[in-house]
Every structure is written in structure tokens, then in C-alpha cells.
Amino acid sequence: xxxxxxxxxxxxxxxxxxxxxxxxxxxxxxxxxxxxxxxxxxxxxxxxxxxxxxxxxxxxxxxxxxxxxxxxxxxxxxxxxxxxxxxxxxxxxxxxxxxxxxxxxxxxxxxxxxxxxxxxxxxxxxxxxxxxxxxxxxxxxxxxxxxxxxxxxxxxxxxxxxxxxxxxxxxxxxxxxxxxxxxxxxxxxxxxxxxxxxxxxxxxxxxxxxxxxxxxxxxxxxxxxxxxxxxxxxxxxxxxxxxxxxxxxxxxxxxxxxxxxxxxxxxxxxxxxxxxxxxxxxxxxxxxxxxxxxxxxxxxxxxxxxxxxxxxxxxxxxxxxxxxxxxxxxxxxxxxxxxxxxxxxxxxxxxxxxxxxxxxxxxxxxxxxxxxxxxxxxxxxxxxxxxxxxxxxxxxxxxxxxxxxxxxxxxxxxxxxxxxxxxxxxxxxxxxxxx
Numbered sequence: 001x002x003x004x005x006x007x008x009x010x011x012x013x014x015x016x017x018x019x020x021x022x023x024x025x026x027x028x029x030x031x032x033x034x035x036x037x038x039x040x041x042x043x044x045x046x047x048x049x050x051x052x053x054x055x056x057x058x059x060x061x062x063x064x065x066x067x068x069x070x071x072x073x074x075x076x077x078x079x080x081x082x083x084x085x086x087x088x089x090x091x092x093x094x095x096x097x098x099x100x101x102x103x104x105x106x107x108x109x110x111x112x113x114x115x116x117x118x119x120x121x122x123x124x125x126x127x128x129x130x131x132x133x134x135x136x137x138x139x140x141x142x143x144x145x146x147x148x149x150x151x152x153x154x155x156x157x158x159x160x161x162x163x164x165x166x167x168x169x170x171x172x173x174x175x176x177x178x179x180x181x182x183x184x185x186x187x188x189x190x191x192x193x194x195x196x197x198x199x200x201x202x203x204x205x206x207x208x209x210x211x212x213x214x215x216x217x218x219x220x221x222x223x224x225x226x227x228x229x230x231x232x233x234x235x236x237x238x239x240x241x242x243x244x245x246x247x248x249x250x251x252x253x254x255x256x257x258x259x260x261x262x263x264x265x266x267x268x269x270x271x272x273x274x275x276x277x278x279x280x281x282x283x284x285x286x287x288x289x290x291x292x293x294x295x296x297x298x299x300x301x302x303x304x305x306x307x308x309x310x311x312x313x314x315x316x317x318x319x320x321x322x323x324x325x326x327x328x329x330x331x332x333x334x335x336x337x338x339x340x341x342x343x344x345x346x347x348x349x350x351x352x353x354x355x356x357x358x359x360x361x362x363x364x365x366x367x368x369x370x371x372x373x374x375x376x377x378x379x380x381x382x383x384x385x386x387x388x389x390x391x392x393x394x395x396x397x398x399x400x401x402x403x404x405x406x407x408x409x410x411x412x413x414x415x416x417x418x419x420x421x422x423x424x425x426x427x428x429x430x431x432x433x434x435x
Contacts, residue, residue, distance in 0.1 A: 003030055003051075004408045008369035009401070012361055015083055020071050027065045030057070035335075035358050036398070037405040042336035042355065052409060066340075066347040066354070073353035077155035078182040080360045081139060084152050085183050087364055088141040094187040096140040096317060097179055098151050098324035099172045099196060101159070104338030104352065105131035112348040113160045132338075133159040134352055135168050137175040138324045140191075143363075145371045146391050148262060151323035152363050153331065153356040155179065158349050169200045176208050189306060191321045197303075202281035209306035210280075211317055214287060216244055218303070221275045223284065236282055237275050247272065248289050248298040256312045260319030267292045269311040280305060288314045327359075330394040335359050366397040375400065 003026070005013070013032060017025050031047045038050025048054050048062045085095055103119045111132070119129035138151035155178065157171040165171060172192065180188045187207050194213040201210055222238025241247055253268040268291040276285050288311045289298040304314050331337040337355040342348060375392050 003033065005029060005033065006404050006408045009033075009361075009365055009405065012083070012365055012368075016076065016079055019075050019079060020069075024065060024069045024071060027057075027061060027069070028071075031062060031065060031354070032358050032361065033405050035355060036362060037402050038336070039402070042339045044340050044342060044351070046339070063342070063347070066342060066351050067344050068346070071350075073350045074155070074178065076357055077137075077353055078178060080152075080357050081154040081179050081182050083364060084139045084141065084154060084360060085186065087368055088143070088152070089139070092185075094189050095179070095183060096189045096191065096320065097137050097176065098140050098321045099135065099137050099175065099190060099192040100321075100324045100328065101133060101135045101168050101195075102328045103129050103131050103133050104332075105129050108343065111343045112345040113158050115161050117159070132348060132352070133168075135159060135171040135175070136324065136328065136356065137172070137179065138327050139179075140320050140323055143367050145367070145375075148326075149320040149323040150363065151327040152360045153324075153327055154360060156353045156356055158352075167200070169196055169198045172196050173200045173203065176210075177205060180205055180208050189317060191317050193321065197279050199278065201279050202283075204280075204283075204305070209304060209309075211302065211304040211306065211314060213318070214244070214301040214303040216301075218244070218276060219278055220247075220272075220287065221277060223273060223275060224282075237277055241272075241274060244289070244301050245297060247287075248291075249296075251289065253289070253291055254311075256310075256315070258312050258315045258319070260316055261322065267315075269315065270298075271311050273307065276303060286314070290315060326394075331356060331359055334395050334398050335362075362398055362401050363394075365401055366392075370397065370400050370404070 013029050016028065020028055030051045030053055034047035034049065034051030034053065035042055038046050040046060044062045044066065045059050048057060048059060089095055103117050106114045107130070108114070114130060114132055116128055116130050117133040118127060120127055122129045135157045136153055137155040138153045140149050140151050143150050155175045157165065157175060159165060159168060159171065176188060176190050187209070189209050189211065191211045194215055197212050197215065204210060220241040222241060224235045224237055227234045251270040251272055253270045255266050256269045257264065257266050270289045272287040274285060274287060275282065283305055284307055285303050285305050286307050288302045288304070290300040290302070291297070292299045302314055302318050306314070335355060335358065337352060337359065340351045342351055375396060376389055379396055380386055380389055
């Protein structure tokens with residue numbers, strides 16, 4: 001059976017052809033279209049049904065693709081990273097990568113790597129949940145149609161307790177190194193929250209910078225003094241700096257203008273060149289103290305290994321980290337990532353990266369082929385209560401691609417007429433997009 005792929009989508013999927021055998025690539029294309037065209041649950045069989053292949057392909061073909069086929073989730077993610085950087089990041093410019101972790105809830109003792117983890121979205125004071133914990137790396141881009149920074153997931157690593165993969169920071173550093181190797185000649189600016197700061201970062205390659213929130217108890221040191229000419233090993237670090245609260249009283253704040261969270265405002269900031277030996281070793285860092293609401297002291301402290309960046313650039317870069325929170329929410333709520341119920345090790349380790357790759361393909365498709373200036377007006381016509389909607393959302397992008405995929409099944413060259421069941425599927429897809 002010939003897969004009715006839209007030409008605009010087929011050109012993007014063709015990039016991933018070398019990662020698979022010919023039969024596996026055909027399955028990959030079918031499941032990707034099914035995942036993106038499905039209006040219901042995005043389980044493995046749900047992907048098959050979403051592609052309209054449930055009667056043409058046996059269901060074990062879809063399960064075999066995730067559990068036994070010869071392809072690598074890392075290679076798929078790096079191919080996505082090259083695609084995103086090539087299409088959406090101007091040539092020669094640095095690539096900003098946001099990293100965070102999330103929990104996809106699961107049930108059952110036989111689910112590979114499932115355990116109890118922290119879950120900030122869980123109800124109640126415990127904030128724990130049972131499932132698979134994933135560390136996700138996303139490339140942050142600026143799209144012409146969207147004013148906010150957009151994070152596009154590219155790599156995902158499963159946290160496995162009692163192994164080296166139990167450390168989220170270890171996984172994050174590995175992903176940063178993999179992305180840097182996949183994008184030679186590009187500087188990689190990683191941004192993450194305060195949980196991603198530790199001794200693992202002493203091993204960062206030179207082309208990778210790291211920006212994170214500085215802990216209040218961070219042991220900062222001054223830069224090493226000049227060599228004295230005396231015998232012996234030269235000093236690797238300067239004197240211990242005071243605590244952040246006291247440090248903020250001794251530095252000079254200047255006014256900088258930053259754009260963050262959709263607003264441009266003037267705030268006070270101060271920069272301090274120093275060392276954070278326990279985290280970055282002998283690599284020089286810049287600490288940026290931000291005074292936004294308070295009249296004295298500081299409200300937020302950031303640290304970066306990008307010593308060439310200005311205070312405003314560091315602040316805006318860290319603010320763009322929020323885009324990965326939005327991307328993870330979209331992965332759950334819009335794309336249905338994590339809904340597959342497989343349990344074996346290879347299937348669990350490859351299904352979520354596959355689904356996140358489909359999310360990335362959707363954004364690339366919309367940015368390069370799907371966007372139309374009338375999209376927002378059309379959405380407001382279908383949902384007139386959105387009176388302030390001025391730019392397309394991720395749900396709009398996914399809905400438009402879903403309509404294109406479903407419409408590709410009903411080409412004018414087909415001699416047969418669509419069945420009532422096919423018409424019902426098309427109608428339900430349009431109703432889902434308008435909801």
C-alpha cells in the first residue's frame with residue numbers, strides 16, 4: 001500500500017531515510033503520519049490507526065518497529081538537531097539549547113525504568129509520581145510567525161536508577177556534547193535551571209557554554225593572581241568571595257534593557273568575573289546579579305561560562321529557558337507524547353524520542369511550508385471568543401499539519417470515492433482543530 005504523504009512533509013521525512021533500512025523507513029513514515037494525524041490516543045496502535053493503516057499492516061509491525069528494529073533514538077535526535085539548526089538557525093550563529101526533565105506517568109511494575117520521581121505538576125504536597133523520567137534537550141529558535149522563543153525538542157534520555165544514567169546532569173552533559181559534535185563549527189549555549197549544576201560540568205568541551213541559576217550557597221572564588229615568579233605550583237584560584245547577599249552590596253549595578261517573557265523593560269544588573277571551582281573547575285565564569293523588584297541586594301543570580309556575553313544577553317538567554325517548559329507541556333497536551341503503553345526496554349527508550357521528533361518535524365514543517373498569514377484570522381473565525389489571539393500556537397501548527405495529512409488521503413486522482421467512515425474521520429479532525 002502506497003503511503004499518501006503530502007509532498008511538503010515527505011521532503012522533511014526523507015532526511016531521516018539513512019537512519020533506517022528501507023522497510024523500517026516505510027514504517028517510520030507511516031507511524032509518524034499516524035501520530036501526527038491521530039485525533040485520539042497516541043498509543044502504538046493508535047498511530048497505526050491514525051495513518052489509516054490498521055487494516056493494511058498488522059499491529060505487530062508497529063510494535064516491532066519500537067522494540068526490535070535496528071535504529072537508534074540518539075541518531076534520530078541528532079538528525080532532528082541538524083534539521084532544526086539548518087532550517088531555523090541562521091548560518092554561523094550559535095545554537096541555544098535548553099535542558100530540563102519531566103515525568104511521563106506510567107503504571108505497572110514491568111515497565112522498564114519506571115520508578116518514583118519528583119513531579120512538580122503532581123497534586124498535593126508530596127510532588128512525586130510513578131513513571132519514566134526523561135531529560136530533554138531542545139533547540140531554542142525564533143520563528144517569524146511567533147514572537148516568543150520556541151523550543152524544539154531534539155534529544156531525550158531516560159533516567160535509569162542505579163546506573164550512570166541515574167544522574168540527570170550526566171545525561172545533560174552527554175546530550176550537550178552530542179549536539180556539539182553533530183553541529184561542528186557552531187557554538188552551543190546550554191541553558192538550564194539550578195538543578196543542572198555540578199562537578200560533571202568540569203568536563204564540558206570548549207565550544208559549549210553553560211548558563212544556569214546560581215545557588216545561594218555557591219562557593220565562589222576570585223580569579224587566580226598573576227604568577228609571582230617563585231618556585232612551586234601557581235595558584236589555581238583566588239581568594240574566597242563573600243556570600244551572594246554581601247557580594248551584591250559591594251558591586252556596582254547598572255541599568256540594562258532586556259526583553260523577556262514577551263516584555264521589554266529596564267532593570268539593574270551587575271557582573272562579576274570569578275571562578276566556581278566545585279562546578280566548573282578552573283574555567284572562568286561570569287556571575288550576573290539582577291535587581292528587578294528590590295531596592296537593595298539582588299533578586300536573582302545567574303552564572304555562565306560565556307564570558308563574552310553581556311549581562312543583558314545572559315538574562316535574556318536564561319529567560320528563554322522557559323520555552324522548554326512550554327514545549328514539554330505541548331508534548332503532553334497537544335501531541336500526546338508518553339501515551340504509548342509499551343513496557344520493554346528498547347520500546348520504552350525509543351517511543352518518547354520518536355514522538356518528540358514528530359513534534360520537532362511539525363514545527364519545522366509549519367515554519368518552512370505550512371504557515372500562512374491568514375492562519376490566525378481563520379482560527380479566530382472558527383473560535384471568535386479568542387479576541388486577543390495574534391499569533392499561531394503549537395496547537396494551530398499541529399492541527400494544520402493534521403488536516404494536510406488527512407486531506408492527502410483523498411487525492412483527486414483517486415478513482416474511488418471516500419467511504420462514509422473516511423468522511424467521518426476527516427470531519428472529526430476538523431472539529432478537533434476548531435475546539
